[in-house]
Amino acid sequence: MFKTLITRVILGVALISSTPLMAADFTLRFGHLANEDNIWHKAAEKFKENVEAQSNGRIEVRLFPNEQLGSEMEVINSIQLGTADMTITGESLQNWAPKAAMMAVPYAFRDSAQLHAAVNGDIGAQIEAQIIERANLVPLAWFERGPRELTSNRPIRIPDDLNGLRLRVPNVPLFVDTWEALGARPTPMAFSEVFTALQQNTIEGQENPLSLIESASFNEVQQYVNMTGHVRSWIYVVIGRSKLDSMPDDLQRVVRDAAQEMQRYEATLFDEDQARLVQSLKRRGMTFIEPDIEAFAEAVRPAVLEALDDDQRELFEAIQDL
Numbered sequence: 001m002f003k004t005l006i007t008r009v010i011l012g013v014a015l016i017s018s019t020p021l022m023a024a025d026f027t028l029r030f031g032h033l034a035n036e037d038n039i040w041h042k043a044a045e046k047f048k049e050n051v052e053a054q055s056n057g058r059i060e061v062r063l064f065p066n067e068q069l070g071s072e073m074e075v076i077n078s079i080q081l082g083t084a085d086m087t088i089t090g091e092s093l094q095n096w097a098p099k100a101a102m103m104a105v106p107y108a109f110r111d112s113a114q115l116h117a118a119v120n121g122d123i124g125a126q127i128e129a130q131i132i133e134r135a136n137l138v139p140l141a142w143f144e145r146g147p148r149e150l151t152s153n154r155p156i157r158i159p160d161d162l163n164g165l166r167l168r169v170p171n172v173p174l175f176v177d178t179w180e181a182l183g184a185r186p187t188p189m190a191f192s193e194v195f196t197a198l199q200q201n202t203i204e205g206q207e208n209p210l211s212l213i214e215s216a217s218f219n220e221v222q223q224y225v226n227m228t229g230h231v232r233s234w235i236y237v238v239i240g241r242s243k244l245d246s247m248p249d250d251l252q253r254v255v256r257d258a259a260q261e262m263q264r265y266e267a268t269l270f271d272e273d274q275a276r277l278v279q280s281l282k283r284r285g286m287t288f289i290e291p292d293i294e295a296f297a298e299a300v301r302p303a304v305l306e307a308l309d310d311d312q313r314e315l316f317e318a319i320q321d322l
Helices: 002-018 039-054 072-081 091-095 098-104 112-120 122-135 173-181 191-199 210-215 241-245 249-283 293-307 310-320
Strands: 026-031 059-064 086-089 137-144 148-152 166-169 185-188 205-209 224-231 234-240 287-289
Touching: 026 039, 039 059, 039 234, 039 249, 059 249, 072 086, 072 091, 072 137, 072 234, 086 137, 091 098, 098 122, 098 310, 112 122, 112 137, 122 137, 122 234, 122 310, 137 241, 137 249, 148 210, 166 173, 166 191, 173 185, 173 293, 191 205, 205 210, 210 249, 224 293, 234 241, 234 249, 249 287, 293 310
Parallel strands: 026 059, 026 086, 166 185, 166 205, 224 287
Antiparallel strands: 086 234, 137 234, 148 205, 148 224
């Protein structure tokens, strides 16, 4: 009897293992630059969970964090070639859609509420339409990004406090023009070099969102976080237009609904994380300064407007009216 039972078990296992698993009708290869602990990746996991559940397994989502599919630009190119399907991307989209430059213009937005009004309204619709038309990418959701703040070893409250400050900036011409207009001495430099440059006093300050200030341990070489909020921006979760169009209407709706749920989920994580970051940096010994934001915005406006083309300038002015 025991031998008979074993034989039945073996035959049962063989039968199960020989039964093919049902393959998904569609696979979405979703690559991005954030690591597994980042709130963007946690939001992507929520998207995967909802899409696979709501499609009853007809769609499989494969996540590739940490630039596993390449850099932001490389993944965009892969989507356009059909070898990837989704990514998280921001102002890099201006390489195809010039209106996307508005996603990182200094002092375009005075606060988070104004940014939300722009992205959710006609301005956001114009930017998204141009991205779809010229980049063949469809924005499914958007995430607010932490404002870029200035760190230094002296408090910065008004533009005059910046006079002569040797400041690292990314290699973005508009950023260089902005800080020159404020009286600083901006120096484009790779992010990987910034900590050592601050440590050796080659530069005296840098500007980045709080998340990067924390993760790069700039508290070890900088005393002040000056809450200049000079760039408020957002980032899109996009899918290849041809990929989305290849799906039947019911699965397109699953993808879009899951993306909206992902957006809401990430927004909750974002608000919690911003509050956590402030407390974390304070515990590490950094002092927070509240500068005269209006004075900074007025000082940079001529340089910003000079750098924008006519369409971008029109959008900038429309944002100011919100």
